[in-house]
Amino acid sequence: MTVTLADVAARARVSPATVSRVLNGNYPVAASTRERVLRAVDELDYVLNGPASALAAATSDLVGILVNDIADPFFGIMAGAAQSAIGSGTGRAGGEKLAVVCNTGGSPERELTYLTLLQRQRAAAVIVTGGALEDPRHTAAMAAKLAKMSDAGTRVVLCGRPPVPGDSVTATLAFDNRGGGRRLTEHLLRLGHRRIGYVAGPAERTTTRHRLEGHRAALAAAGLGGPEQERLTVHGSYDRRSGYEATLRLLDREPSLTAIVAANDTVALGACAALRERGLRIPDDVSVAGFDDLPFSVDAVPALTTVRLPLHDAGVRAGRLAMGTEAPPPGGVATIRGDLTLRASTAAPRQ
Amino acid sequence: MTVTLADVAARARVSPATVSRVLNGNYPVAASTRERVLRAVDELDYVLNGPASALAAATSDLVGILVNDIADPFFGIMAGAAQSAIGSGTGRAGGEKLAVVCNTGGSPERELTYLTLLQRQRAAAVIVTGGALEDPRHTAAMAAKLAKMSDAGTRVVLCGRPPVPGDSVTATLAFDNRGGGRRLTEHLLRLGHRRIGYVAGPAERTTTRHRLEGHRAALAAAGLGGPEQERLTVHGSYDRRSGYEATLRLLDREPSLTAIVAANDTVALGACAALRERGLRIPDDVSVAGFDDLPFSVDAVPALTTVRLPLHDAGVRAGRLAMGTEAPPPGGVATIRGDLTLRASTAAPRQ
DNA sequence: CTGTTAGCGCCTTCAA
DNA sequence: TTGAAGGCGCTAACAG
Numbered sequence: 001m002t003v004t005l006a007d008v009a010a011r012a013r014v015s016p017a018t019v020s021r022v023l024n025g026n027y028p029v030a031a032s033t034r035e036r037v038l039r040a041v042d043e044l045d046y047v048l049n050g051p052a053s054a055l056a057a058a059t060s061d062l063v064g065i066l067v068n069d070i071a072d073p074f075f076g077i078m079a080g081a082a083q084s085a086i087g088s089g090t091g092r093a094g095g096e097k098l099a100v101v102c103n104t105g106g107s108p109e110r111e112l113t114y115l116t117l118l119q120r121q122r123a124a125a126v127i128v129t130g131g132a133l134e135d136p137r138h139t140a141a142m143a144a145k146l147a148k149m150s151d152a153g154t155r156v157v158l159c160g161r162p163p164v165p166g167d168s169v170t171a172t173l174a175f176d177n178r179g180g181g182r183r184l185t186e187h188l189l190r191l192g193h194r195r196i197g198y199v200a201g202p203a204e205r206t207t208t209r210h211r212l213e214g215h216r217a218a219l220a221a222a223g224l225g226g227p228e229q230e231r232l233t234v235h236g237s238y239d240r241r242s243g244y245e246a247t248l249r250l251l252d253r254e255p256s257l258t259a260i261v262a263a264n265d266t267v268a269l270g271a272c273a274a275l276r277e278r279g280l281r282i283p284d285d286v287s288v289a290g291f292d293d294l295p296f297s298v299d300a301v302p303a304l305t306t307v308r309l310p311l312h313d314a315g316v317r318a319g320r321l322a323m324g325t326e327a328p329p330p331g332g333v334a335t336i337r338g339d340l341t342l343r344a345s346t347a348a349p350r351q
Numbered sequence: 352m353t354v355t356l357a358d359v360a361a362r363a364r365v366s367p368a369t370v371s372r373v374l375n376g377n378y379p380v381a382a383s384t385r386e387r388v389l390r391a392v393d394e395l396d397y398v399l400n401g402p403a404s405a406l407a408a409a410t411s412d413l414v415g416i417l418v419n420d421i422a423d424p425f426f427g428i429m430a431g432a433a434q435s436a437i438g439s440g441t442g443r444a445g446g447e448k449l450a451v452v453c454n455t456g457g458s459p460e461r462e463l464t465y466l467t468l469l470q471r472q473r474a475a476a477v478i479v480t481g482g483a484l485e486d487p488r489h490t491a492a493m494a495a496k497l498a499k500m501s502d503a504g505t506r507v508v509l510c511g512r513p514p515v516p517g518d519s520v521t522a523t524l525a526f527d528n529r530g531g532g533r534r535l536t537e538h539l540l541r542l543g544h545r546r547i548g549y550v551a552g553p554a555e556r557t558t559t560r561h562r563l564e565g566h567r568a569a570l571a572a573a574g575l576g577g578p579e580q581e582r583l584t585v586h587g588s589y590d591r592r593s594g595y596e597a598t599l600r601l602l603d604r605e606p607s608l609t610a611i612v613a614a615n616d617t618v619a620l621g622a623c624a625a626l627r628e629r630g631l632r633i634p635d636d637v638s639v640a641g642f643d644d645l646p647f648s649v650d651a652v653p654a655l656t657t658v659r660l661p662l663h664d665a666g667v668r669a670g671r672l673a674m675g676t677e678a679p680p681p682g683g684v685a686t687i688r689g690d691l692t693l694r695a696s697t698a699a700p701r702q
Numbered sequence: 703c704t705g706t707t708a709g710c711g712c713c714t715t716c717a718a
Numbered sequence: 719t720t721g722a723a724g725g726c727g728c729t730a731a732c733a734g
Contacts, residue, residue: 002503004711015721020713030719045499050471051411052711054402055726061468070431070452076422083421083454087461098468100451101421103434110438117412117449120401148396152353240646273650295422295591299624301652355727366705371729381703403727406710 003046012040054122063099063322064118068130070103073294078129078315085319108138115145125155125322131207132161159318162206163333171321171328173314173336177207180307180338181214184289189222191348193259197250198233199243199271201263243270258349265290265297265306283347293341302344309338354397363391405473414450414673415469419481421454424645429480429666436670459489466496476506476673482558483512510669513557514684522672522679524665528558531658531689532565535640540573542699544610548601549584550594550622552614594621609700616641616648616657634698644692653695660689
């Protein structure tokens with residue numbers, strides 16, 4: 001029924017082993033022979049059986065990319081970049097990897113489940129993107145699973161996520177969320193703001209914590225630390241609606257705010273909507289800042305001040321690391337800086 | 352070295368077949384036996400070998416979701432919804448499918464390549480999302496490939512893409528782009544607009560053509576057809592920058608435009624940026640409309656009038672169809688309507 | 703309900 | 719440079 005490698009061999013009048021060798025191109029084969037085999041492949045419309053070859057070779061051409069939210073361009077950009085660095089060209093049969101993205105939806109269970117599924121498939125590599133959950137149990141489970149996969153020959157790359165203890169991971173590309181958060185708030189302080197609200201992400205995520213720590217560090221350095229800051233911080237999820245609601249709450253709590261820093265650009269957009277609804281103008285009445293510099297941020301009205309993360313570059317690099325095309329950074333960890341990007345949504349407070 | 356099913360069998364003092372049966376849960380096994388097996392699995396930290404089981408069973412648990420641009424929420428939302436309908440819960444070993452998204456980047460070659468890769472893996476199902484390229488060669492190649500996969504037992508679902516000839520496809524969920532486009536422009540005409548610019552998507556895509564046809568149909572019905580419309584149409588890609596540039600060109604060509612219809616919301620945002628840059632106010636000077644109703648559209652300033660597509664629902668449905676959980680629509684094709692969503696970016700033209 | 707027996711289709715030494 | 723042979727780990731009849 002289905003065409004097998006043996007059929008191709010028969011038609012090309014060679015042994016199955018030879019067909020295998022030309023298909024994998026990792027062994028010397030006479031040009032004329034290869035020619036005949038390739039012709040037979042075309043004529044028979046043969047398609048390699050992935051599972052069979054993965055079983056025999058004890059490795060597959062699957063590369064998994066885990067993301068927290070596939071509908072969020074933050075992840076889409078990284079994943080797309082990684083995928084293009086891996087999936088590569090129009091290439092022939094050989095060497096093609098199947099780069100594939102898996103959406104955990106931010107759920108730790110799904111994260112582990114996907115890893116197990118990928119492990120089952122004997123994936124060639126795994127790229128885990130975005131902030132990690134800070135639950136000790138989950139962290140341990142992840143570390144264990146990644147270590148096991150790594151031992152089994154799967155390359156493990158972290159992208160936009162802090163390193164995990166132990167050296168089971170091939171490479172880590174971490175964003176300097178703390179530094180970015182600090183510089184952003186320093187900018188606001190420099191403009192003269194003193195009552196700054198903070199709309200944070202989910203409490204138990206590394207990204208959330210690091211950005212918030214940077215913010216607090218800047219405040220503390222300006223002598224604005226202390227419990228007061230708790231009151232000016234509201235947590236929510238990384239989406240627009242959360243930013244909207246959190247901002248309303250913040251305004252109720254402290255109507256005299258002159259600036260709001262959001263966990264990311266999407267949240268910042270929600271914050272803007274809330275401010276507008278309260279009749280407050282941006283940046284005249286309240287300044288707003290985001291994080292990430294997603295494509296829409298430059299088009300927001302007013303254009304959003306934010307911290308630009310090189311998501312595309314990071315994704316490409318993660319893809320190369322997963323392919324083994326690029327050498328891991330010294331120590332296995334590279335920290336990627338974000339650039340403070342000043343636009344119209346921030347200005348000096350009134351009077 | 353690695354733990355195999357035989358090891359588990361030995362430890363549980365049963366035959367390999369029995370272990371297989373409890374793992375797949377598709378066969379009666381005594382509760383006490385299952386208990387012992389499961390315990391052995393845990394103790395040995397056993398992980399099923401995917402390729403081996405796929406080889407033996409001649410089918411895998413992979414489900415591929417093809418998207419044109421993973422960084423575009425249009426696709427992210429559909430893919431995420433489909434994935435959640437498939438990947439499902441925290442579930443045990445059994446019945447888990449690996450839903451996986453593949454980014455073609457709009458390239459026909461990559462589309463075919465991914466399909467081949469998925470075919471190699473003996474994927475359980477494939478969901479192809481978004482507009483199709485209208486090149487006859489590519490269309491034929493796609494139809495052939497999908498037919499082959501379908502014959503091999505892979506379920507094929509089209510989501511947001513018009514049906515392909517032949518009935519190799521399990522089910523098609525097509526968006527009524529033509530109807531949506533028509534209703535949108537009818538709305539503008541009703542408001543009194545007569546000089547309406549159109550920023551279209553890439554010329555050779557079904558989505559682009561259908562939306563444009565709807566637009567033209569509405570104009571024709573109002574006696575506004577003809578070659579003049581060619582002049583008021585500019586093609587570009589489905590991104591923000593394209594909308595920005597196309598709008599500038601449109602304004603140069605016809606400064607007296609009172610409305611601009613964009614191929615989708617992202618493009619509409621670019622159009623808004625261009626108008627603002629030219630000192631034109633929305634909707635006072637020029638009305639703007641989009642398509643899709645992506646999450647950010649309600650937050651744009653002014654909020655965007657658009658055609659709302661139920662992307663999430665469509666994705667969920669596609670996921671169910673791919674799982675065989677939901678019966679295909681009669682005739683295999685369901686057409687999904689878009690709702691005209693009126694917001695602040697459109698108004699009657701001045702004077 | 704459970705064990706036995708054959709492969710699934712390919713890769714990979716080992717010889718020639 | 720090519721062929722022959724064994725086995726990768728699991729599932730699916732078929733008995734019992």
